[in-house]
Amino acid sequence: MHRVVITGMGVISALGNNQEAFWSSLASGTPAISEITSIDVSDLRFKNAAEVKGYVPEQHFPAKDLAFLDRFAQFALIAAEEAVKQSGIEWTEALREDAAVITGSSLGGRAAEEAGYWELFHHNRTRVHPLTIPLSMSNAGASHISIRYGLQGPAYTISTACSSSAHAIGQAFHLVRSGIAPAAITGGSEATVFIGNLKAWEAMRVISKDTCRPFSADRSGLILGEGGAMLVLEPLEAALARGATPLAEIVGFGMTSDASHLTQPSHIGAARAMSKAIRDSGLAPEQFGYINAHGTATVANDRTETAAIREVFGPHANHLAISSTKSMHGHTLGAAGALEAVASILTLRNGILPPTANYTTQDPECDLDVIPNEPRPKQVEACLSNSFAFGGLNAVLAFRAYSWPGGESLTPNISA
Structure with a gap:
C-alpha cells in the first residue's frame, strides 16, 4: 500500500478562475454570490447564484x-x-x-440536452445538434x-x-494507494446555470x-454555484523521487448510504462516513482540527451534520x-466535493481557516464553532471534507498536512 499525496491542484469557480484567486477570496471571507447575469431569470422566484465571472471560452x-x-x-479541462x-x-x-x-x-452536459x-x-x-450526445454525456x-x-x-x-x-x-485515492494506478487526475465539474435546472431547484423550495x-438561525436555503476543481494524486515515493x-496527503476515505430516505438526510449515515474516513486515516479523532462541512444552509442538512459531528467526535x-465554504462559492452540486477538497488542502498549507460567511445568529441546534464571518489564522494537522447527497449517499475525505508543525515530514515510513 502506498501513501498518496496531492502534487497539483486546479480550480475555476465563482471565487476565481485559478487556485490563487480562489484561495484569496476564501482566505478573506469574500462571498461570490450575486444576481445571475448569464441568462434571463425574470421568471424565477430566486435571482442569485455563484457564477463563474470573466470567463471567455475562446481564450x-x-x-x-x-x-x-x-x-x-470546459471547466474540467x-x-x-x-x-x-x-x-x-x-x-x-x-x-x-x-x-x-x-x-x-451530477448534471453533466444537461444544458446541451436542454438546448436540443x-x-x-x-x-x-425535427432534429437536434449532431453533437448533442458527446456534449451532454456526463463522462x-x-x-x-x-x-x-x-x-x-x-x-x-x-x-x-x-x-x-x-x-x-x-x-x-484507492486506485493509487493500491498500486492499480501509478497516478490519477481526479475531481469534478458542474455547470448549473441553465433554466431547466434552475426551475427544477425552484420547485424543490430549497433555494x-x-x-x-x-448554520445560521435565519438561513433560508442554498445558493447554486458552478465551476470545477481537479487534483493530481501520486504515491509519495514517486513524488519525492x-x-x-x-501539497498535502490524502489519508482516508469513508463512504456510506443512509438507506432511509431519498431527500431527508440521516445523521447516522453521515456519522458512519466520517468515522470510516477517520479509521482509514489511522489518526486519532483529536488530531483533526478542522472540518470543511457540507453545510448547505438548509434546516435539514445543517442540523443533521451538526448531530453527526457531535456523535463522531x-x-x-x-x-x-x-x-461551510458554500457560503462563498455556492453549492456546485457534483463539483462541490472537489472544490471543498482544494479548500481543505489550502487550509492545511496556509494555516488560515476559511469562515462561514453571511452568518448572523446561532441556531441552538447548530452549536459548533462555525468560524463566523472572519477567517481565523490557525495551523491544524488534519481535516475532513464532508459531502452528503440526495439519495442518502455520503462521502468523506481525510487530509493531513504534509509537514507538521515545523517542516518535519509526517510520512517517514514509506511502504511500497
Whole structure:
C-alpha cells in the first residue's frame, strides 16, 4: 500500500478562475454570490447564484474544440490543466499506460440536452445538434482529460448527486494507494446555470432568495454555484523521487448510504462516513482540527451534520473548527466535493481557516464553532471534507498536512 499525496491542484469557480484567486477570496471571507447575469431569470422566484465571472471560452479553447465541449467539460479541462502544470508531472509512456482519470458530475452536459429539447418542442424542429450526445454525456470531462494527456488507464465519471466528486477523489485515492494506478487526475465539474435546472431547484423550495447562511438561525436555503476543481494524486515515493513538493496527503476515505430516505438526510449515515474516513486515516479523532462541512444552509442538512459531528467526535467536537465554504462559492452540486477538497488542502498549507460567511445568529441546534464571518489564522494537522447527497449517499475525505508543525515530514515510513 502506498501513501498518496496531492502534487497539483486546479480550480475555476465563482471565487476565481485559478487556485490563487480562489484561495484569496476564501482566505478573506469574500462571498461570490450575486444576481445571475448569464441568462434571463425574470421568471424565477430566486435571482442569485455563484457564477463563474470573466470567463471567455475562446481564450482557452479553439473553436474546433469548443464544438465538442459543454461548459462543464470546459471547466474540467481548465482545472486539470492548472493541476497538471503545478504538479510538474511528466507523462512518460509507462505512466500514461495506467494513469487514471476519475471525475464526478451530477448534471453533466444537461444544458446541451436542454438546448436540443428547446429546438424540438419550442421551435418544432425535427432534429437536434449532431453533437448533442458527446456534449451532454456526463463522462465527457473525464474523456477529454484522458485524451488531452494520453492517459490510458481507468477513466470514468461518478454521478452521486452532491457527493459525486468526493466519491471520485476517494476512488482515485484507492486506485493509487493500491498500486492499480501509478497516478490519477481526479475531481469534478458542474455547470448549473441553465433554466431547466434552475426551475427544477425552484420547485424543490430549497433555494434562498438572497444568500447562503449555513448554520445560521435565519438561513433560508442554498445558493447554486458552478465551476470545477481537479487534483493530481501520486504515491509519495514517486513524488519525492522526481523532486515534486507534496501539497498535502490524502489519508482516508469513508463512504456510506443512509438507506432511509431519498431527500431527508440521516445523521447516522453521515456519522458512519466520517468515522470510516477517520479509521482509514489511522489518526486519532483529536488530531483533526478542522472540518470543511457540507453545510448547505438548509434546516435539514445543517442540523443533521451538526448531530453527526457531535456523535463522531464526542467532547472533541467542542474544540473543532468547522466552516461551510458554500457560503462563498455556492453549492456546485457534483463539483462541490472537489472544490471543498482544494479548500481543505489550502487550509492545511496556509494555516488560515476559511469562515462561514453571511452568518448572523446561532441556531441552538447548530452549536459548533462555525468560524463566523472572519477567517481565523490557525495551523491544524488534519481535516475532513464532508459531502452528503440526495439519495442518502455520503462521502468523506481525510487530509493531513504534509509537514507538521515545523517542516518535519509526517510520512517517514514509506511502504511500497
